[in-house]
Amino acid sequence: NAGVTQTPKFRVLKTGQSMTLLCAQDMNHEYMYWYRQDPGMGLRLIHYSVGEGTTAKGEVPDGYNVSRLKKQNFLLGLESAAPSQTSVYFCASFGTQALWEQYFGPGTRLTVT
Amino acid sequence: AQSVTQLDSQVPVFEEAPVELRCNYSSSVSVYLFWYVQYPNQGLQLLLKYLSGSTLVESINGFEAEFNKSQTSFHLRKPSVHISDTAEYFCAVSESGSARQLTFGSGTQLTVLP
Numbered sequence: 001n002a003g004v005t006q007t008p009k010f011r012v013l014k015t016g017q018s019m020t021l022l023c024a025q026d027m028n029h030e031y032m033y034w035y036r037q038d039p040g041m042g043l044r045l046i047h048y049s050v051g052e053g054t055t056a057k058g059e060v061p062d063g064y065n066v067s068r069l070k071k072q073n074f075l076l077g078l079e080s081a082a083p084s085q086t087s088v089y090f091c092a093s094f095g096t097q098a099l100w101e102q103y104f105g106p107g108t109r110l111t112v113t
Numbered sequence: 114a115q116s117v118t119q120l121d122s123q124v125p126v127f128e129e130a131p132v133e134l135r136c137n138y139s140s141s142v143s144v145y146l147f148w149y150v151q152y153p154n155q156g157l158q159l160l161l162k163y164l165s166g167s168t169l170v171e172s173i174n175g176f177e178a179e180f181n182k183s184q185t186s187f188h189l190r191k192p193s194v195h196i197s198d199t200a201e202y203f204c205a206v207s208e209s210g211s212a213r214q215l216t217f218g219s220g221t222q223l224t225v226l227p
Contacts, residue, residue: 004156031212031213033214033215035217040122040219040220041219042117042119042203042217042218042219042220043157043203043215043217044217045214045215045216048212048214050212056212058214059216090156090157092157094213100145100147100162100164100207100213101159101162102159102213102215104149104156104157104158105156106155106156107154107155107156
């Protein structure tokens with residue numbers, strides 16, 4: 001099992017550009033999450049999904065959109081990137097049989113100039 | 114809404130000394146509590162968790178944490194730290210009945226000095 005993978009690992013965008021971050025998990029987990037990590041602020045939830053075809057807003061959803069067309073994939077989109085979106089983005093997944101452990105991907109470091 | 118406070122942003126400690134990383138939470142409902150560890154340039158790994166039952170929980174590498182409901186705390190302790198314990202530690206809470214989303218504290222950087 002690869003666990004949770006994220007693509008790409010690094011990206012530099014100019015203000016106003018768009019991009020999509022891909023998260024994939026091979027553990028058949030129902031729940032998937034996108035967090036952003038900023039220095040001194042821990043991880044904050046952007047959006048999450050409780051199953052294929054469903055999405056919901058987290059704590060900091062503005063400027064982001066998500067889609068969960070397939071159970072194993074969770075996409076995070078930035079339609080018009082802003083410098084405030086410079087961050088490290090982590091995807092996580094959770095299965096109801098996983099005894100409350102969320103599995104995290106390795107992260108995507110995004111810089112918006 | 115739930116929240117988590119980690120009182121120390123940085124904790125330097127000498128090798129083989131004991132350490133305590135503090136975590137307090139607030140919530141109006143029952144919670145589940147977690148400690149995650151993040152090594153440099155890596156994702157987060159679950160260190161230990163409290164779901165129910167015994168209030169003292171342990172990890173496989175010698176860390177332990179005690180759930181104190183009256184003080185709304187879940188402090189992490191280790192009696193003797195190693196250089197390899199140097200990492201950032203995050204306390205997190207999830208409310209029962211939620212979609213299992215986690216609310217994290219701001220993190221504590223533990224640096225073990227030789």
